[in-house]
Amino acid sequence: MTLQHIEKTVGIGRHEGGSGTGMEPLHLLTRTSARILSRYGVLLGFLVFWQVAASSGWVNSAVLPPVDTIVAALWKGLIGGSLLGDIAISLQRAGLAFAAAVVVAIPLGLVMGQARAVETALDPILQLFRQTSALALYPVFILLLGLGEASKVFVIFWATLFPLLLNTISGVKEVDPKLLEMARAYGARRLTIFRRVVLPGAVPSIFVGLRLGATTALLLLIASEMIGANKGIGFQVMNAQYNFQIPLMFAAIVILAALGLIANQVLVVLQRRLCRWNVSAG
Amino acid sequence: MPTARGGDVTIRDLSKSFALGGRQLAVLRSLNLDIRSGECLVIVGASGSGKTTLLRILAGLERADGGAVAIDGKRIEGVGEERAVIFQEPRLLPWLTVLGNVAFGLEVRGIAKAEAEKRARFYIALVGLAEFSDAYPRQLSGGMAQRVGIARALTVQPEILLLDEPLGALDAMTKISMQEELARIWSEENVTMVMVTHDLEEAIYLADRVLILPREKGGAARLIDVDLPRPRERSESRFVRYREELLREFGLH
Ligand SMILES: Nc1ncnc2c1ncn2[C@@H]1O[C@H](COP(=O)(O)OP(=O)(O)OP(=O)(O)O)[C@@H](O)[C@H]1O
Numbered sequence: 294m295t296l297q298h299i300e301k302t303v304g305i306g307r308h309e310g311g312s313g314t315g316m317e318p319l320h321l322l323t324r325t326s327a328r329i330l331s332r333y334g335v336l337l338g339f340l341v342f343w344q345v346a347a348s349s350g351w352v353n354s355a356v357l358p359p360v361d362t363i364v365a366a367l368w369k370g371l372i373g374g375s376l377l378g379d380i381a382i383s384l385q386r387a388g389l390a391f392a393a394a395v396v397v398a399i400p401l402g403l404v405m406g407q408a409r410a411v412e413t414a415l416d417p418i419l420q421l422f423r424q425t426s427a428l429a430l431y432p433v434f435i436l437l438l439g440l441g442e443a444s445k446v447f448v449i450f451w452a453t454l455f456p457l458l459l460n461t462i463s464g465v466k467e468v469d470p471k472l473l474e475m476a477r478a479y480g481a482r483r484l485t486i487f488r489r490v491v492l493p494g495a496v497p498s499i500f501v502g503l504r505l506g507a508t509t510a511l512l513l514l515i516a517s518e519m520i521g522a523n524k525g526i527g528f529q530v531m532n533a534q535y536n537f538q539i540p541l542m543f544a545a546i547v548i549l550a551a552l553g554l555i556a557n558q559v560l561v562v563l564q565r566r567l568c569r570w571n572v573s574a575g
Numbered sequence: 576m577p578t579a580r581g582g583d584v585t586i587r588d589l590s591k592s593f594a595l596g597g598r599q600l601a602v603l604r605s606l607n608l609d610i611r612s613g614e615c616l617v618i619v620g621a622s623g624s625g626k627t628t629l630l631r632i633l634a635g636l637e638r639a640d641g642g643a644v645a646i647d648g649k650r651i652e653g654v655g656e657e658r659a660v661i662f663q664e665p666r667l668l669p670w671l672t673v674l675g676n677v678a679f680g681l682e683v684r685g686i687a688k689a690e691a692e693k694r695a696r697f698y699i700a701l702v703g704l705a706e707f708s709d710a711y712p713r714q715l716s717g718g719m720a721q722r723v724g725i726a727r728a729l730t731v732q733p734e735i736l737l738l739d740e741p742l743g744a745l746d747a748m749t750k751i752s753m754q755e756e757l758a759r760i761w762s763e764e765n766v767t768m769v770m771v772t773h774d775l776e777e778a779i780y781l782a783d784r785v786l787i788l789p790r791e792k793g794g795a796a797r798l799i800d801v802d803l804p805r806p807r808e809r810s811e812s813r814f815v816r817y818r819e820e821l822l823r824e825f826g827l828h
Pocket residue numbers: 593594595600602620621622623624625626627628629
């Protein structure tokens with residue numbers, strides 16, 4: 294029996310006492326719509342304002358096309374399939390780089406967070422790499438790896454690596470030493486302490502890294518696709534602008550925003566499942 | 576629960592000092608003490624007199640500079656399965672439920688999860704938290720969390736229970752009921768208890784003997800036998816006299 298259970302019972306009791314049974318569905322409806330309005334009202338207002346401003350000629354609709362035109366372009370691109378190939382290649386680039394960053398950064402971060410010597414040795418070069426913008430290094434990667442897929446994936450990987458690595462390290466270091474001592478007092482060995490205390494303790498911070506990493510990966514995806522690509526969402530943004538297909542350009546931007554939102558939401562859900570104990574995750 | 580058990584502690588010439596701003600601060604100076612199996616020894620003393628240090632050495636979490644501690648004649652090196660520590664804070668793992676936390680001590684000692692949880696449930700019930708087995712630490716009050724910490728220590732069925740101000744952070748009401756609970760657990764579990772406290776009434780309520788650590792250099796540790804029937808009555812005149820005697824030891828009376 295958890296506390297939530299008790300709270301729920303209390304909530305129901307108060308509800309029933311409050312109003313007549315006939316009012317219930319209507320009450321619920323207004324309550325739900327009020328919640329939706331308070332959450333999405335401003336966004337909705339923004340879209341309406343855009344639509345009105347663009348279609349009534351307050352702004353140049355050639356540069357800022359009305360919302361419905363953008364939606365139509367998006368629909369055509371998705372249903373007609375002309376944008377699907379771009380989405381696929383972009384997802385492949387970002388996904389590959391992100392996965393590689395996870396595979397490298399999390400184990401390395403777990404080691405660095407625990408082994409003082411390794412961290413001391415690697416920290417200066419890490420700080421140097423981190424402060425050097427990945428975009429500034431992109432030409433270098435192109436020289437080394439060519440203008441193809443490899444340099445694109447690598448620059449995304451590079452930029453994603455650091456938020457993941459640094460958050461994993463700090464997650465490990467911030468595990469309460471009193472908990473580590475408690476485990477030691479019960480006779481836990483190093484590996485057990487790692488598995489049962491350090492790792493679960495670092496998970497919330499690792500998720501911060503994953504979410505930052507996902508954002509970074511998408512950012513670098515666009516940037517890399519704007520240089521020397523002939524496919525991909527980032528390429529479509531540039532290309533549509535170049536060909537003055539402005540609704541298509543905005544459609545591609547909307548897709549990018551949607552990818553970011555989806556990636557973040559996936560991580561939030563995953564975090565909630567893994568960190569049920571953590572209030573801030575809920 | 577088991578009847579005749581070990582848990583005789585012999586402390587010989589124990590000393591410990593810390594480096595503090597370039598000089599050595601002697602905290603324990605050649606301390607000698609025998610703790611009898613099954614007794615409840617309560618350690619009191621001014622702040623900084625080395626109570627926690629002594630307890631941590633007994634737990635094996637700290638190394639002494641000199642001297643030795645032996646349990647049933649065997650010299651201790653580090654932590655051991657015959658001992659369990661209850662810290663001043665509950666020190667619960669936030670990602671485990673009450674059940675998971677209480678079973679944790681057994682699990683790290685290699686007991687299978689199912690068996691560990693079975694034993695854990697017994698002690699969760701003993702500290703009165705059966706209904707909260709599936710709650711997470713953040714859903715518990717301070718007193719409840721501390722009881723989980725106590726259950727975790729009891730679950731490994733130690734011969735010696737080491738407690739460092741386990742009730743220090745609790746409010747007066749909870750504290751008194753927890754003292755009663757500790758007294759009950761101590762008599763039921765037949766465990767040797769070594770407990771640090773700041774609370775003289777708590778010391779007299781629980782202790783067979785009270786160890787008073789000296790306040791200043793060169794002073795000697797003192798032992799006071801508390802010869803009162805159990806369960807003890809705080810308002811009883813002999814109880815009050817013990818309290819006065821302890822206060823005198825601290826030079827407060
Ligand atoms: N790890 C450490 N490093 C340096 N000095 C320490 C360390 N641990 C304890 N000390 C010093 O040893 C002395 C005794 O500390 P200890 O924690 O044992 O006191 P205590 O009797 O438990 O005090 P309190 O009643 O305040 O808890 C203190 O002066 C403290 O500064």
